[in-house]
Amino acid sequence: MTLYLPILLTLLLAAVSPWWVARHRGSFMLAGVLLQLGMAAHFVKLLVAVAAGAPTPSGSADNLFPTDLIQWSFMAGPWNLLFTIMITAIGLLVFLYALGYFGSSEKGHRFYASLLVFEAAMLGVVLADHAILLFLFWELTSVSSFFLIAYNHKEKEARWNALQALLVTGIGGVCMLAGFLILGHSWGSYSFDAWRGMALGGMTPPLVALVLILLGAITKSALFPFFFWLPNAMSAPTPVSSYLHSATMVKAGIFLIGALHPLFETSRGIMITLVILGGLTSATGLVLGWVQTDLKKILAYTTLSILGMLALLMGLGSPEALKVAVLVMIGHACYKAGLFMAAGAVDKATGCRDLRRLGGLKRALPLLGIASLGLALSKAGFPPLLGFVGKEYAYKMGFAGAGESYALLVFLFIINTGLMALALRVAWTPFRGDVPADGPDPSAIKPLSPLMLAGPVVLTITGVLLGLFAPLLLSPMVGAVVSQIHGRDVAFSLKLWHGFQPALLLSFVTLASGWWIFRSTRPTGAGNRVTVLLGGFEGAYGACHRGLMGGASRLSGILQNGDLRFYLRCFFTGVLGLVAYKWWSSGFAWVSLPESAGPVPWVEWLMLPVFLVFLFLIVTTRSRIFALLALAVIGLAIAFLFARLGAPDLALTLLLVETFTVILFIHMVRGLPKIRTIVPLRSRVVDIGIAAGMGVMMTLLALKTQSVQTHEAISNTHTEWSYALAKGKNVVNVILVDFRALDTLGEITVIALAAVGVHMLWVKGKPSSKSGSDTPSS
Amino acid sequence: MNSLLLHIAARFLSWPLLIVSIWILYRGHNLPGGGFIGGLLAAAGFLLYDLSGHGRPARGFFSLSPFFFLPLGLGLAVLSALPGMLGGGAFMQGVWLPGFELPLLGSVHLGTPLIFDIGVWFAVIGFILLLNGTLAGEETS
Structure with a gap:
């Protein structure tokens, strides 16, 4: 309960938010802050307890779903709790930032619902223990992300980008579901916890399942080659970019890889793939980010780079690599969300996101400048900020290994240097020096809401505190997280100061060269x-x-070409072909008259010439009304047969239906063109053939059904039950209103919809009429 | 269509048709009939009145719109499905009042299937009236 109550509360707040924020913004803000603060504190408390050795909290509601295929069950190990803290803490800052970003404009009223639904879904993803439940939340994050990216829905580009993100992550999600199902089917369980246990116990999961699950993870985390959707998603409002597309949703893929790490570890190929894809993503982000001039785009590409690095570290899989991954991830969550908020604040104040036109803002926005620089330095790994800790451990790992780990060291050095230069470029360029000649007018800079400054400032301070007190605050937690990912206990004590070692030297070389590159290059905006x-x-x-x-x-x-004759031909030849195939494959079983059939009475024989004569009239007449009446006569003759054969209900209904068919059709006949021969003779011959074939087939089938009886006829039971159970002597009616009442309900729903549909089509087809004028004409 | 005979006949036939329709609806549980046939019959009464040239499209009782009958019918049908659930049974399980005797009607059983059938009756009337109104409206304009 303590695990899924936050999800439910967040959903509840999302449901009422559009009204609440429109009526009373102040109290809505208070409720949002209290909720998210409470959740963050709750999860921190849980994580501290778990890291200290308390049992893993779990919660489930049994029997909520009547199947094992989906269960409402949650479990929170340290890895899960780490994510919940990031989601709720950054969620809180983003929530405040959004309140400042949208101000009291009406445009923001819809926003909080999507944002809060996303937050709840994300919590669901990281807390769900049942694979299918996780998939549901996973898809909900994709859907809410779609609405958030397309928030400026009047822009075509935003809609296209939103659809792209939805399709790419959605297809990955479906692959992941297939992987879950394969794995769940072969291992007989859908619990992540059980899966981890089985993998650690030596069971090998099917490779195809792993590949499919990995596909879900790499599309969600925008890894190579699916990286393109993430920079495009920057058409979302900035609060969204900083929350979904840097701090939380794109990390869901990394979360999944971490949560199922023992499974992936069973396949060397998967781990190598992760390393390669991670490296490629990292390099891609750096290369593409290098030429960008848009603040948010650069940040998106550096996010890609970090995601790639995380995937690479996960793929390496050693406890050391996992430690680095966790540290890098915590650091990234702190500074990247803050950098996004700072970039958005610059955009809001100046109306410009182009680096080439920004500069000299430090006088106008001093606090934002300091926070921004602090975040960039944390990212750069400036001691003693949080980023420094992560980088230090990364280099140490590189030096500790042999052979190929030096290649890793070179790679990490290049990426880190590049990312540092980029971080400074984004965070400091707008503030340093003087205002460029074509830059925005300094006197026109709009004052910023303090709510928008809260995020960057708080995150900067967090980075400093976490860095300074890393050994105290992070050691037990990171140790517990790595133990969960790795599946075996890993002892870990974090140190800020490792003495003078090659790693420290390399750190300083990184800082120096990053700074030098930042000073000596300018973004061009041109591709290569x-x-x-x-x-x-x-x-x-x-x-x-x-x-x-x-x-x-x-x-x-081709298929819906509007030609009714074409549809009928396709349909009838299809049916004929299928039935003929079945008949052929059963060895042309003979069809004979049922044994119970007696001689046909002469009254019924009388109907035969009636059928023949009127059929002939229908197909030869040139008058629609005449054809209609002739058809009605045949209908009456059939009703007569029904009555003779002991089905008075059916006969009555048919009689009435025939009547109405004539009346309704008469209304329309005037609007229809005269019957003309527009079809060549050859095609009429084909039609005659198909019609004759259908007639013969239906007759044979009707005869055949009389002689095939695989079960005892249900009509006997119905007759028995009719009065005893349903107090009715008319079995037909009892079936309609009692035994199969659900069918009848469906049927009357269908006829109601059909009537409304006819009405709408008819009314819409007349643009001149008054009733059709409610549809907008452009 | 302006026939004096039809005009007069419609006036005398429409209401009897409606009464017959209700009778058919009621007796349907034990004898041929029921909501579907009854609904068609009632609609036939309204349409007859319309066709005989009384000037305006058939609207059913008190000139109510077909868009009133359709939801009414569907709503009654769905409502009739609920008492069975409230009693702890399945959706649409029939619930019956104790039978009693009435003069003229004999032994009477009232239960949710009857309400369901009345729902069908209304839905069918709405269906025919809406189709007829739509198509006939096109013809006259």
Whole structure:
């Protein structure tokens, strides 16, 4: 209960938020702050307890779902709790920031609902223990992310980008579901906890399941080659970018890899793939971010780079690498969200996000400048900030290994240096020096809401505190988290100062060269061959998207061409073919008259000429009304047969239906063109053949059903039950209103919808009429 | 269509048709009939009145719109499904009042299936009236 109550409360607040924020913004803010502060404190308390050795908290509601395929069960190990803290703490800051960002404008009223739904879904993802439950929350994050990216829904680009993010992560999500199902089916359990236990116990999961689950993770975390959706998602409002696309949602893939790490570890191929994809993503982010001039885009690409590094470290899989991954992730969550908020604040104050036109803001926005620089330095790994701790451990790991670990060291050095230069570029360029000639007018800078400054400032202070007191605050926690990912107990004590070692030296070299690169380069905004090459992946997505849409459109053009005769031909030949195949495969079983059939009385024989004559009239007449009446006569003749055969209800109904068919059809006949021969003789011959075939087939089937009886006829039971159970002597009616009443309910719903549909079509087809004027005409 | 005979006949036939329809609806549980046939019959009464040239499209009782009958019918049908659940049974399980005797009608059983059938009756009337109104409206305009 303590695990899933926060999710439910957040959903509740999301449901009432549009009204609440519109009526009373102050109290809504208070409620949001209290809720998220409470959740963050709650999860911190749980994590401290778990790290100190308390049992893993879990919560479930049994029998909520009547199947094992989905269960309402949650479990929170240290890895899960770490994420919940990031989600709720950064959620709180983003919530405040959004209140400042949207101000009291009406545009923001819808925003909090999506944001809070996302927060609840994200909590669900990291807390769910049941794989399918996790999948549901996973998809909910994709859906809420779609609405948040497309928040400025009047812009075409925002809609396209939102759809792209939804499709890429959605397809990955479906792959992941398939992986879960395969794994759950073969191991007989859907619990993550059980899966970890089984993998550690020596069981090997099916490789295909792992690959599919990994696909879900890499699409969600925007790893190579699916990286393109993340920078595009920057068309979302800044609070969204800082929350979903740096701190939380894109880390869901990393979370999943961490949560199922013992499973992935069973396959060397998967781990190597992770390392390669992570490295490629990291390099891609750096290369593409280098040429960007848009603040948010640069931040998105550096996020990619970090995500790649996390995947790489997860793929290395040693306890040391996992320690580094956890430290890097905590650091990243702190500074990246803050940098996004700072970039958004600059954008809000000046109306400009282009680095080439920004500069000299330190006089106008001093506090923001300091916070921004502090965040960039933390990212750069300036001692004693939090980023320093992570980088120090990364280098130490590189030096400790042999052979190939030096390659890793070089790679980490390049990425770290590049990222530092980029971080300074984003965080400090807008503030340093003088205002460029074409920059925004300094006197026109809008004052910022203190709510927007809270995030960057708080996160800077957090970075300093966590860095300074890392040994005290983080040691037991990181140790517990790494133990959970690794599946075996890992002792860990964090140190800020390791003495003079190669790692420390390399840290300083990184800082110095990063600073030098930052000072000596300017972003150009121009692409080069590499960026064009990497842009090809997005092009491939676009080609697939267009191909799918175009193909679907062409296919519907062929299949739905509007020619009723074509539809009927397809349908009838299809049915004929299938039945003929069945008949052929059963060895042309003979169809004979049922044995119970007696001689046909002469009254019924009388109907035969009636059928023949009127059928002939229908197909030869040139008058629609005449054909209609002739058809009605046949209907009456059939009703007569029903009555003779002891089905008075059916006969009555048919009689009435025939009447109404005539009346309703008469209304329309005037609007229809005269019957003309527009079909060539050859195609009429084909039609006659198909019609005759259908007639013969239906007759044979009707005869056949009389002689095939695999079960005892249900009609006998119905007759028995009718009066005893349903107090009715008319079995037909009892079936309609009692035994199969649900069917009848469905049928009357269908006829109601059909009538409304006819009404709407008819009314809409007349643009001149008054009733049709409610549809907007442009 | 302006036939004096039909005009007069419709006036005398419409209401009897409605009464017959209700009778058919009621007796349907034991004898041929029921909500569907009854609804069609009632609609036939309204349509007859309409076709005989009384000037305006058939609207049913008190000139109510078909958009009133359709939800009414569906709503009654759904409502009739609930008492069974409230009594701890399944959705749509029939619930019956104790039978009693009435002069003229004999032994009477009232229960949720009857309410359901009345729902069907209304839905069918709404269906026919809406279709007829829509299509006939097109013809006259």
